[in-house]
Amino acid sequence: MTMKKEQGYLSANNIRYVDYKDVDLLRMFLAPNGQVMGKKRTNLSAKEQRMLALAVKRARFMGLLPYIAA
Amino acid sequence: MEKELEKIGAEPQVYEAGFHIVPTVAEGDLGVQVTAVRDIIESARGRMIADEYPKHMDLAYPMVKIAANKRVTFHSSYFGWMKFEAEPKGARAIDIALKQNASIIRFILIKTVRENTMVPKKVLQQKRTEGSEHVKESVAEKPVLTEEELDKTIEDLVIS
Numbered sequence: 001m002t003m004k005k006e007q008g009y010l011s012a013n014n015i016r017y018v019d020y021k022d023v024d025l026l027r028m029f030l031a032p033n034g035q036v037m038g039k040k041r042t043n044l045s046a047k048e049q050r051m052l053a054l055a056v057k058r059a060r061f062m063g064l065l066p067y068i069a070a
Numbered sequence: 071m072e073k074e075l076e077k078i079g080a081e082p083q084v085y086e087a088g089f090h091i092v093p094t095v096a097e098g099d100l101g102v103q104v105t106a107v108r109d110i111i112e113s114a115r116g117r118m119i120a121d122e123y124p125k126h127m128d129l130a131y132p133m134v135k136i137a138a139n140k141r142v143t144f145h146s147s148y149f150g151w152m153k154f155e156a157e158p159k160g161a162r163a164i165d166i167a168l169k170q171n172a173s174i175i176r177f178i179l180i181k182t183v184r185e186n187t188m189v190p191k192k193v194l195q196q197k198r199t200e201g202s203e204h205v206k207e208s209v210a211e212k213p214v215l216t217e218e219e220l221d222k223t224i225e226d227l228v229i230s
Contacts, residue, residue, distance in 0.1 A: 013189070015189055017182075017183055017185070017187040018187075019187040019188055019189075020088075020178075020180075021088065021151065021188065022187075022188055022189055024189075024191075025189050058178060058180065060130070061176075061178060062088055062090070062149075062176065062178055063090065063129035063130045063131060063133055063147070063176070064127075064130060064149075065130055066130040066131055067130075067131065
């Protein structure tokens with residue numbers, strides 16, 4: 001028996017590209033300390049999770065998100 | 071690097087340059103800085119697709135820039151971006167030119183898509199309202215009292 005996986009937020013809302021400037025969207029997938037949540041918690045596909053991780057890293061580099069939230 | 075560029079080919083691609091301008095620049099002089107960035111892009115045969123005028127923002131962490139042998143720490147900046155179409159060789163030239171701009175604290179040059187990639191705020195708001203409804207439902211489910219029981223408890227309260 002295999003459990004059907006819940007649909008991720010990105011595919012449910014037809015979001016095909018995660019922009020690093022979209023801080024509100026990125027924060028939905030971050031833990032309070034600034035870490036990116038795991039795939040099991042975000043319910044994203046592997047491709048979407050990679051896209052999210054890249055966008056978060058770009059946002060951190062540009063000072064839009066913290067590396068470590070106090 | 072040249073070999074990499076040869077592999078990619080000369081076909082134009084869509085790029086985006088995001089940049090932080092130093093906060094010491096007066097708001098009136100921001101336009102001059104923006105046109106300087108635009109000139110860099112256009113001189114590398116870049117065709118503008120979209121852009122956002124720099125806005126003042128607080129940085130998530132202090133950024134350090136070394137200018138004229140001095141370390142300067144910035145806690146805020148003017149952040150703006152430009153999306154454009156250029157050849158890979160042009161993008162390389164833009165990268166080098168932006169590095170030499172003293173009024174830019176930090177910049178990022180990425181490959182992107184022509185379409186608008188920002189999620190409309192409506193979608194994000196929907197998610198929040200859905201979450202709050204869920205909380206309300208769980209609260210409403212808790213009391214399991216019939217009308218008679220409710221009347222009794224109210225009467226008890228009134229009498230006491």
